[in-house]
Amino acid sequence: MEKRYSIHPSQAKHFDTSEIRKNFLVEKLFLDDDVSLCYSLDDRIIIGGIKPVSKEVKLEGHDFIKADYFLQRRELGVFNIGGSGRISVDGKVYPLQNRDCLYIGLGCKELIFISDSDSEPAKFYLASAPAHKNYPIQHVAFKEVQGDEMGSQETANKRTIRRMIHEKGIQSCQLCMGMTELAPGNVWNSMPPHVHDRRVEVYMYFDLADDAVLFHMMGEPDETRHIVMKNEQAVISPPWSIHSGSATSNYTFIWAMAGENYTYEDMDTFPISDMK
Numbered sequence: 418m419e420k421r422y423s424i425h426p427s428q429a430k431h432f433d434t435s436e437i438r439k440n441f442l443v444e445k446l447f448l449d450d451d452v453s454l455c456y457s458l459d460d461r462i463i464i465g466g467i468k469p470v471s472k473e474v475k476l477e478g479h480d481f482i483k484a485d486y487f488l489q490r491r492e493l494g495v496f497n498i499g500g501s502g503r504i505s506v507d508g509k510v511y512p513l514q515n516r517d518c519l520y521i522g523l524g525c526k527e528l529i530f531i532s533d534s535d536s537e538p539a540k541f542y543l544a545s546a547p548a549h550k551n552y553p554i555q556h557v558a559f560k561e562v563q564g565d566e567m568g569s570q571e572t573a574n575k576r577t578i579r580r581m582i583h584e585k586g587i588q589s590c591q592l593c594m595g596m597t598e599l600a601p602g603n604v605w606n607s608m609p610p611h612v613h614d615r616r617v618e619v620y621m622y623f624d625l626a627d628d629a630v631l632f633h634m635m636g637e638p639d640e641t642r643h644i645v646m647k648n649e650q651a652v653i654s655p656p657w658s659i660h661s662g663s664a665t666s667n668y669t670f671i672w673a674m675a676g677e678n679y680t681y682e683d684m685d686t687f688p689i690s691d692m693k
């Protein structure tokens with residue numbers, strides 16, 4: 418498990434390229450037959466990837482969280498961005514097609530991740546936050562989720578936002594997760610930018626062409642920096658930072674938030690013309 422410290426904005430603005438990447442970018446999420454985890458001290462969110470290929474892969478307790486099992490004090494949201502697969506939770510099996518989401522609450526003990534085929538393995542992307550009570554396990558299929566159309570072709574930000582784990586969807590303690598899909602020919606997300614001091618947020622970009630790159634914008638709105646990202650990488654956005662991106666082709670991303678305010682609409686938008 419990798420650990421990332423919380424960073425003060427007055428420190429972040431002095432980071433060079435390698436420091437900004439080391440502190441905020443998560444480069445490798447999907448390792449064959451393995452679990453890859455990153456623990457951020459911002460709201461203690463854990464993000465990670467699990468890619469079972471030739472065997473089942475367990476998500477277990479870790480010395481770093483001093484937990485006998487992973488969900489002893491946490492809740493978990495999982496999206497499958499690969500081939501079809503399944504998750505066994507204390508012996509009960511939940512199938513996940515591509516883009517389906519599963520919420521697993523506090524106290525569930527045995528978590529086993531399985532791919533249906535080794536030629537097209539599942540890729541489970543996960544986010545986890547501390548939890549205080551158990552909410553029921555819930556599955557939501559991608560096709561069941563009504564999307565909100567945002568942006569326009571003229572401003573190259575036509576996209577569909579789908580909220581899966583949130584106040585009016587799958588219930589959780591503090592985790593809020595969803596997926597945003599850019600229409601072909603559109604490249605901008607989350608512009609005008611916003612911050613939410615009450616929550617950390619992590620974006621995981623995928624379905625980005627192998628020869629494409631994404632410029633993820635971060636920093637205080639009048640002190641911005643960028644990180645060049647590739648397909649299937651994640652980036653931690655501290656509560657004080659904007660999180661917006663533009664790429665050389667369209668893409669999809671999963672956003673995950675945790676913190677003290679669970680309300681999706683709690684965002685402080687910053688006018689584009691005032692950005693620096």
Ligand SMILES: O=C[C@H](O)[C@@H](O)CC(=O)C(=O)O
Nearest residue numbers: 576578597606607608672684
């Ligand atoms: O706090 C909310 C998140 O940043 C995202 O949901 C925004 C987003 O998907 C978008 O504008 O494209």
Ligand SMILES: [Zn+2]
Nearest residue numbers: 611613618660
């Ligand atoms: Zn946000």
